Amino acid sequence: MRLLWTFIWSFLLMQMMSYIISSMTGSTYDxxxxxxxxxxxxxxxxxxxAILPNEPAGQHH
Structure with a gap:
């Protein structure tokens, strides 16, 4: 389920970003x-x- 929601959000945001950038530069939307x-x-x-650790950083002085 986490993969599905991550893909849905990235799909929507990348479509929006691609449309806006192509509109600003005058190129075609793909x-x-x-x-x-x-x-x-x-x-x-x-x-x-997967690379980032999940445990807390610990004490910093």
């Missing part, structure tokens, strides 16, 4: 490219979350 970018972002999010 749905396929934005979808591929959302899959890549989803994979990167899960890789980063």
């Amino acid at each position: 749905f396929g490219q934005a979808t591929i970018m959302s899959v890549v972002v989803t994979v990167l999010i899960f890789i980063i979350s």
